[in-house]
Amino acid sequence: MPYQKFERIPRATISRLAIYVQELEAMEQHGVKVVSSEKLAVSCGVNPSQIRKDLAYFGEFGLRGVGYHVFELKEAIKQSLGLDRTWNVALVGVGNLGRALLRYNILRKRGFVIVGAFDCDPFKIGEEVNGLEVYCSSRLQDKSRELNVEIGIITTPPERAQRAVNYLLEAGIKGIVNFAPARITAPPNVAVEYVDFINHLFSIAFIITQNQAKGLY
Amino acid sequence: MPYQKFERIPRATISRLAIYVQELEAMEQHGVKVVSSEKLAVSCGVNPSQIRKDLAYFGEFGLRGVGYHVFELKEAIKQSLGLDRTWNVALVGVGNLGRALLRYNILRKRGFVIVGAFDCDPFKIGEEVNGLEVYCSSRLQDKSRELNVEIGIITTPPERAQRAVNYLLEAGIKGIVNFAPARITAPPNVAVEYVDFINHLFSIAFIITQNQAKGLY
DNA sequence: CAGTGTGAATATCTTCACAGCA
DNA sequence: TGCTGTGAAGATATTCACACTG
Secondary structure, eight states: OOOOOSSOOOHHHHHHHHHHHHHHHHHHHTTOOEEOHHHHHHHHTSOHHHHHHHHHTTOOOOBTTTBEEHHHHHHHHHHHHTOSSOEEEEEEOOSHHHHHHHTOHHHHHTTEEEEEEEESOTTTTTOEETTEEEEEGGGHHHHHHHHTOOEEEEOSOGGGHHHHHHHHHHTTOSEEEEOSSSOOOOOTTSEEEEOOHHHHHHHHHHHHHHHHHTTOO | OOOOOSSOOOHHHHHHHHHHHHHHHHHHHTTOOEEOHHHHHHHHTSOHHHHHHHHHTTOOOOBTTTBEEHHHHHHHHHHHHTOSSOEEEEEEOOSHHHHHHHTOHHHHHTTEEEEEEEESOTTTTTOEETTEEEEEGGGHHHHHHHHTOOEEEEOSOGGGHHHHHHHHHHTTOSEEEEOSSSOOOOOTTSEEEEOOHHHHHHHHHHHHHHHHHTTOO
């Protein structure tokens, strides 16, 4: 990590940094070498000072009067976020969504390698998905340590999400991304993120309903 | 919609309401009839006054000294969000993730029915997934109107996301949920939500890195 | 009297505006 | 001159604290 100020970094900043990385990579592929906060802001859909402020939490990466060097900035952000390495991930719940993630190459491309797949359904255990054997969830503890897993992904049905969490905790996991539409609990030293896409559909439905009430259509 | 104050409702409130619905449904299934903001707050991982304030945007649903009637509150929130009906959805991009969503029953259970699947890959067109024929993306316009679609889901690779958006716009869609890891642009009267789960993995990686730096493990 | 509904207080996040540097 | 980096201002969101009610 470069130097990082003695200031708490807002959650919102982190998720925007992820967006910046995404856009910087796209720019890199298009051969763009240098970018201003103005330009990057447009393609990320945020305010330019927002970008400058977000970056300021980690250091000074820009050249006044010029902008940012695309490749360098991308690398600097990735380093700041701890993405200058790969992370081993265990996936619990080999349903439709779990299978999709097991086959989803973008994850690996971004440095998140699913090294273990687990399910409690006897019919699924032993099956092979994308070159990975499905193990019984009760084996999470020994397998995780063997495979050096640090992050868990939960793609079980909602009612089994907490059980999956418990297995992951026993396995000494440090972070969890929960795709199941259910709240889960974990000790404060274990990071939890929710990917709750029904949520997003709810929001869309609400906004459309409101727009319709306003007579926008 | 009940009565809704003449006050803008924060985005954050909307996504919490979605969580409340989730938890209220779980409580209902467990036979809980009445709940206080305190109890609901615990299971949603938020502050009790937050809940009361969120609900206050839409009306008064509680009984002082008692709490909220689980079923009634859930119904009231759903009505406020425009979820007292079903929404027809078109899905663009029948890859791993698209297939998973087509087979994901929770969506339908929540009132979002995928009525059309589209892809531009000739090998996929004509294929049947979960009882739905895959059509060529160029047919989005006519098919969408025929099927009365209001919401689009994008599950294409990032570089094809904007093209999918354009098709959806032509089809007169009113809201888009984008699962592709790419920023997209749409006119302001079309609601856009991002489901960016790589984002969440980035956040987890960052938090773990930070915790490690703090010597937490 | 337990628990809601809400104004007021606090905390957090975003945007502005501009000094200062390449 | 052009664009960064940043303190100060403004906008939002969250939490507190308590009057009030079933």
